Structures are given as C-alpha cells and as structure tokens.
Amino acid sequence: MSRKENKKYFEVLELSADASTLEIKSSYLRLRKLYSTDSIAISPIADEFSEKSRREILRQIDEAYAKLMVMLKDEQIKTKYHKKSLDSGKVSKREEKEEELKFSGQVLRQIRKKMGIHLYEVALDTKIRIELLNEIELEKFDSLPHEAYLRGHISNYAKYLSLDSEKVADDYMERYCAWKGGDKEEPE
Numbered sequence: 183m184s185r186k187e188n189k190k191y192f193e194v195l196e197l198s199a200d201a202s203t204l205e206i207k208s209s210y211l212r213l214r215k216l217y218s219t220d221s222i223a224i225s226p227i228a229d230e231f232s233e234k235s236r237r238e239i240l241r242q243i244d245e246a247y248a249k250l251m252v253m254l255k256d257e258q259i260k261t262k263y264h265k266k267s268l269d270s271g272k273v274s275k276r277e278e279k280e281e282e283l284k285f286s287g288q289v290l291r292q293i294r295k296k297m298g299i300h301l302y303e304v305a306l307d308t309k310i311r312i313e314l315l316n317e318i319e320l321e322k323f324d325s326l327p328h329e330a331y332l333r334g335h336i337s338n339y340a341k342y343l344s345l346d347s348e349k350v351a352d353d354y355m356e357r358y359c360a361w362k363g364g365d366k367e368e369p370e
Contacts, residue, residue, distance in 0.1 A: 184253075185199045185200070185253070186199065188249060188250060188253050190246075191245075191246035191247075191249045191250050192246075192250070194242050194243060194245075194246035195209040195210060195213060195243065195246050195247065195250070196209060196213070197209050203254055203344040204293075204296075204297060204344060206247070206250050206251070206254070206344075207297060207343070207344045208297045208298060208299075210243065210246075210247040211297070211298070211299060211303070212298065213243045214240065214243060214244075217236055217239050217240050217243065218240075251344075254344075284353050285340075285345070285349065285350040285353040285354055286321065286353070286354065286357055287318055287319040287320055287321040287354070288319070288321070290318070290319055290339065290340075290343065290350070290354075291319040293343055293345070294319075294343060297343065299343075301315055301316060301319075304339065304342055307342060308338045308339060308342050310335050310338060310339065314326075314327070314335065315339065318332075318335065318336065318339065318354075321357065321361075323358055323361045323362070326358070329355065329358070329359075332355070332358065333351050333355055336350060336351045336354045336355070337350070337351045
C-alpha cells in the first residue's frame with residue numbers, strides 16, 4: 183500500500199503522509215505513553231475515558247503503527263531492489279547521510295534521545311538489560327558479552343530505533359573488533 187492509501191494510519195498517529203520512520207516511531211511511543219493507564223497527562227480526565235475507550239484508542243494506535251511499519255519495509259525493499267527503475271535513479275540526501283554515518287554507541291544514544299525514548303523503555307521492549315544497553319552506548323567494550331551475543335543485542339537495539347540493523351551491527355562490531363585487536367597483548 184502507498185502512503186496515500188495509508189493516510190488514515192498517519193492520521194491516527196497525528197502525522198503527515200510524508201513522515202519519516204523516526205517520526206512514526208516517536209509518535210507511536212508518545213501516543214502509547216499518553217493513553218496508557220499510568221499516564222500523568224490523562225489522569226485529570228480519566229473519568230471521561232472509559233477503560234474500553236482507552237483500550238480501543240491503544241488498539242488503533244498499535245494497528246496504525248504496525249501497518250505503517252509494513253509499508254515502510256515495503257518501501258525499503260522497493261528502493262533497495264528496484265533502484266534502477268526509480269525515475270531519478272538517485273539516492274536521496276537523507277539516504278546518503280545514513281549510508282555515510284558510522285554507527286557507534288554515542289550515535290545510538292543521540293538517536294534514542296532525539297526520539298525522546300528513555301533507556302528503560304528500550305530495555306522493557308527489547309528484553310535487553312538496561313545495564314548492557316548503557317554499556318553498549320558508552321562503548322564499555324571490556325564489559326560487553328561475546329561477539330555473537332553482542333551483535334544480536336546491537337541488531338535488536340537498532341531495529342527498535344527503526345535503523346538498518348545490519349549496518350548498525352556491522353559498524354559497531356567494526357569498532358569493537360578494532361578495540362579487541364588493539365587490546366590484545368603480543369605473546370612473548
């Protein structure tokens with residue numbers, strides 16, 4: 183489905199049809215938090231919202247997010263595999279920036295903060311310990327798990343932030359391997 187056909191889902195998330203992946207994810211998380219039972223923002227008017235109404239709103243938000251993420255995945259596949267068939271044949275400036283960007287712990291932290299996501303939210307949703315996420319962002323390489331596990335955690339974290347998980351994991355692991363290679367002492 184095109185962005186035009188998904189207009190109602192963009193409206194549910196209070197976005198325009200040209201919203202980026204980052205904007206969609208941020209809006210989804212903001213609205214989920216707003217309509218959750220423990221939201222401070224909704225507590226003064228909680229009597230006006232029945233539990234059933236609130237659950238229906240949350241269902242619509244979840245459905246809109248799921249549909250838009252499928253649409254975005256389809257767009258990525260089309261762009262990736264059909265670049266030659268695109269009218270311009272050129273990569274957008276945003277895509278160029280993402281390709282040029284080298285992902286590190288610091289960059290992941292900046293993206294997360296820009297999205298307004300707390301580390302504990304990432305931990306809850308990805309099932310990655312908050313201490314490990316913090317060590318990943320701070321690049322405390324000596325505290326990180328084995329490479330195979332680390333790559334999986336980095337990929338999951340990148341997916342949560344709606345980033346190219348393969349590129350993020352490759353960039354991060356390159357930094358990790360450089361540290362690991364430089365950290366090893368030569369046998370005497």
